[in-house]
Amino acid sequence: MRESRAGWLIRRAVLTVLGLFWLIPVYLLLVNAFRPSTGYEAGKIWVPDTHFGLFDNFREAWNSAGLGPSIASTVLYSVAAPAIGVLLGAMAGFAIVVLRLRAGFWWFMLLFGGTIFPTQMLLIPLFLGYSSTDLYDRRGGMILVYTAISVPLAAFVLRNFFTGVAYAIYEAARVDGASVWRIFWRIYLPLALPALAAVFVLSFNFIWNDLIFGLTLSQTDTVRPVMTALSSLSSAYAGTTVPVTLAAGLVMSLPTVAVFLGTQRLFARGLALGQF
Amino acid sequence: MSLPTAVPLPGRRSARRKGTWAGLGFVSPGALLVGLLLYAPFVYTVVLSFTKYDGLTDPQWVGLDNFRRFFDDPALGTSVRNTLFWVVGTTVVPVGLGLLVALLSYRIRGGTLFRLPFMLPYALSGAGTGVIWMFLLQNGGAANDLLGSNLHFLQDAPYNTIAMIVAWTWQQTGVNTLFFMVGLQSIPAEPLEAASLDGATGWKLFRHITWPLLAPLTTVAVGLALVASLKTFDIVWVMTQGGPGRNSETLAVTMYRETFVTGRYGYGSSVALMLTLVTGAVTLAYLRRQTSTRKELG
Numbered sequence: 036m037r038e039s040r041a042g043w044l045i046r047r048a049v050l051t052v053l054g055l056f057w058l059i060p061v062y063l064l065l066v067n068a069f070r071p072s073t074g075y076e077a078g079k080i081w082v083p084d085t086h087f088g089l090f091d092n093f094r095e096a097w098n099s100a101g102l103g104p105s106i107a108s109t110v111l112y113s114v115a116a117p118a119i120g121v122l123l124g125a126m127a128g129f130a131i132v133v134l135r136l137r138a139g140f141w142w143f144m145l146l147f148g149g150t151i152f153p154t155q156m157l158l159i160p161l162f163l164g165y166s167s168t169d170l171y172d173r174r175g176g177m178i179l180v181y182t183a184i185s186v187p188l189a190a191f192v193l194r195n196f197f198t199g200v201a202y203a204i205y206e207a208a209r210v211d212g213a214s215v216w217r218i219f220w221r222i223y224l225p226l227a228l229p230a231l232a233a234v235f236v237l238s239f240n241f242i243w244n245d246l247i248f249g250l251t252l253s254q255t256d257t258v259r260p261v262m263t264a265l266s267s268l269s270s271a272y273a274g275t276t277v278p279v280t281l282a283a284g285l286v287m288s289l290p291t292v293a294v295f296l297g298t299q300r301l302f303a304r305g306l307a308l309g310q311f
Numbered sequence: 312m313s314l315p316t317a318v319p320l321p322g323r324r325s326a327r328r329k330g331t332w333a334g335l336g337f338v339s340p341g342a343l344l345v346g347l348l349l350y351a352p353f354v355y356t357v358v359l360s361f362t363k364y365d366g367l368t369d370p371q372w373v374g375l376d377n378f379r380r381f382f383d384d385p386a387l388g389t390s391v392r393n394t395l396f397w398v399v400g401t402t403v404v405p406v407g408l409g410l411l412v413a414l415l416s417y418r419i420r421g422g423t424l425f426r427l428p429f430m431l432p433y434a435l436s437g438a439g440t441g442v443i444w445m446f447l448l449q450n451g452g453a454a455n456d457l458l459g460s461n462l463h464f465l466q467d468a469p470y471n472t473i474a475m476i477v478a479w480t481w482q483q484t485g486v487n488t489l490f491f492m493v494g495l496q497s498i499p500a501e502p503l504e505a506a507s508l509d510g511a512t513g514w515k516l517f518r519h520i521t522w523p524l525l526a527p528l529t530t531v532a533v534g535l536a537l538v539a540s541l542k543t544f545d546i547v548w549v550m551t552q553g554g555p556g557r558n559s560e561t562l563a564v565t566m567y568r569e570t571f572v573t574g575r576y577g578y579g580s581s582v583a584l585m586l587t588l589v590t591g592a593v594t595l596a597y598l599r600r601q602t603s604t605r606k607e608l609g
Contacts (some may be wrong), residue, residue: 046415047419047425049415050415053408054425057428057432059453060443061428064443123340124341126337127337127341130336130338134333136338137331139334145342146338146341149345149349153541153542153586155542155567155582156584157353158583159355159576159579159583160352161348161352163576180348183345183347183349184348186345215337219337244435244437246438246545250567250571262436262437262545265442266441266548266549281442281443284443288435292434294434295433296430296431299430
């Protein structure tokens with residue numbers, strides 16, 4: 036398929052122009068997050084400042100919004116909840132496919148149905164329920180809800196994955212006298228590592244970036260996740276300067292950006308293979 | 312070593328029963344968690360939408376009163392209009408741009424690099440995107456600089472809704488690009504080659520071969536964009552909180568505000584329910600239209 040020279044040029048020109056437009060916000064973010072807080076002027080946002088202020092800015096954000104405990108908690112939520120959720124989902128998929136659970140299809144529908152619930156339908160009862168059971172504004176409560184929303188996708192993906200594993204493996208292991216749990220833990224789980232990793236990463240990103248559950252179910256700096264802290268930092272009443280807010284936003288976005296860039300290829304390949 | 316299926320395993324019936332127990336044991340933790348924290352609240356919200364509840368005294372049953380209030384509530388009217396505007400804007404533009412970028416950058420050298428600017432924003436959170444764009448759109452900020460204007464993007468309707476749609480587009484184009492990249496990869500090469508041998512190029516090739524072959528994927532992309540846009544909360548909350556004066560509210564924000572700011576749990580529940588029904592109806596209508604169109608094409 037031969038392409039005209041004009042076509043070749045136009046293609047790349049359009050892509051470049053669009054790409055540059057897309058990068059303008061990133062450029063301005065970097066320039067002004069790095070700018071020292073005192074050097075910020077509304078009219079002069081395009082030129083980088085000669086002084087490096089990112090660390091100071093972030094430290095100020097850290098202090099005024101209690102970011103330290105918030106970040107620690109968010110790391111806990113985005114690692115523990117997906118890990119548990121993925122495990123529970125894999126167990127369910129294993130039960131349905133390998134253990135041939137009776138009415139397995141309905142169990143699957145039950146679990147997969149969990150993906151369709153809009154968060155708006157969950158917030159009020161969760162808030163009321165958490166308040167009355169002393170789960171409100173508690174790390175355990177946050178982990179609980181984040182795990183619950185990780186399970187449906189994990190169950191879906193792992194169930195699909197396990198259908199591709201030869202049943203003979205299970206049979207042979209049973210004949211060898213292995214217990215069901217051991218077969219799951221030692222054989223099926225390691226086999227499913229790519230699928231587990233993919234779901235883990237997706238859940239990690241979702242939970243790290245969450246705002247609404249954090250806003251509704253937590254309050255104090257030590258429990259609320261980072262995006263909730265960022266949201267309150269950027270509100271008009273916070274009294275922080277623009278560079279400080281931008282620095283906070285920049286640093287707190289780094290984990291998901293890093294994870295996303297690192298796993299992008301994996302996802303494209305996985306999607307293409309129809310695994311997920 | 313093969314396993315002769317005719318050999319009866321000792322204690323077959325008890326083995327099967329044990330199998331069921333094991334199966335239940337494996338599936339129940341996940342099912343319990345999902346049932347308790349997802350299904351139960353859903354049902355509760357439906358019930359609550361027929362009550363009047365301030366969170367302190369007991370809920371009072373009011374039947375369809377909350378739903379009747381929809382028609383009298385001017386703020387809700389604005390919210391619905393904004394949501395509609397929002398939905399149209401965020402399904403057409405990010406999906407369309409995503410498709411464009413995918414097509415332009417498909418299988419060219421350095422394609423990954425060309426796509427990188429679009430991928431980066433997708434990794435950001437809604438809150439993060441909101442923070443960045445709030446900075447860009449402030450009075451006398453970057454947006455005004457580039458446009459040579461003096462608009463108050465975050466305050467005047469409908470500019471504030473449009474501005475937020477732009478911010479959302481900036482973030483969401485990348486995922487649609489990824490989506491269409493996968494779709495393009497799965498298009499078989501033969502029809503494309505055959506058509507180009509017949510002399511078809513560029514636009515003709517796209518319109519008659521690529522576009523129809525991409526149709527199922529496009530349907531999914533638009534469907535997903537629809538659902539995501541109706542649920543949008545983060546970006547609106549961070550950028551304008553639905554204000555000023557609630558003029559940029561969307562339904563998801565209205566639901567939050569009515570419940571947790573104003574303390575009307577019953578009314579908030581009814582807004583949530585309505586949002587869910589609208590999402591379901593729109594998605595169903597859209598899917599039905601897509602599948603019936605394809606039936607026409609044979």
